[in-house]
Amino acid sequence: MLQGKKTFLRPLEPDDIPIYHKWYNDQNVNYWANAAWPLSTMLSEEDIEERFFTPNKDCGRYIILNEEQEPIGTIGYREVNIPARSAVLFIIIGERDYWSRGYGTDALKVLINYLFYQWNFHRLSLDLWDGNLRALKAYEKLGFKVEGRLREARFVLGEYHDAILMGLLRDEYVQHHPPHPPETV
Template sequence: MLQGKKTYLRPLENDDIVLFKKWYNDQEVNYWANGAWPLTTMLGEEEIEERFFLTQDSSDRYIVLNEKKTPIGTIGFRELNLPARSATLFIIIGEKEYWGQGYGTDALRVLIDYLFLQWNLHRLTVDTWDGNHRAIRAYEKLGFKVEGCLRQARFVQGEYRDAIIMGILRNEYESLFNRM
């Protein structure tokens, strides 16, 4: 288990399927996560088990726990590129009462430390849509910089919205937070 100041990260367990069912079927959570509800979510337990627990979906995924070790969300990375030593992070704090209290930033910091310091990655990417100011602010607090905008790449509740791509290099993160 990885430990931050307010959060812990642990591997998935079978009991988490019901939590994923709750989070991935929540309209508000998915509105912020990808604006795509219910197109790409609305998953039943069997589909969740197949997608996240049985098949290798080419992402590494963990559960975010709060201080009391209660699950509040999921986090992970995908698009691992070994020669370039880069990956793309994702996070969903599915328990909405925990939004805006620093849990997401803390969990991301734990994962970033792990990927830069243990996996020896060189670069990390995050992306969201242009209306998700809370996510953009959380990423900025960690040192991510906006690197690009994919015009009208997302469709959010009937409107085309831009996707915002942000990135950070290991040396930038180390100099910002005095990590070695």
């Protein structure tokens, strides 16, 4: 289990399927996470098990736990490129009581530290839709830079929106977040 200041990350377990089902069928969660409501809110528990719980060597998916070790979201990486040492990150805070309270930023920092310092990744990227300014602010706080836009790539509630592409290089991150050993208890 990986630990941050406010969050813990642990691998998925079969018992997580019902909470995933809840999050992926919550229109507010999906609206902010990927602007896909209602398209991705029609998943059954069997669909979720097949999509998210089938082992995939190019994807790592974790549950985000709060201080009491209760599930509040999911985070991970996909599209691993071994020669380039790069991957694409994703995160969803599924429990709305934890929005805008720093839990997503903390969980991202934990995963970024793991990928840069333990796995020696060189580059991490992610994308979001231009209406999710809360996510944009969190990503910039961690050092991600806007690298481009896909014009009108997302269709949200009857309107087209841009997708924002962001990237973070290891050297840039290390300047502001140097590695440190875990704290002893």
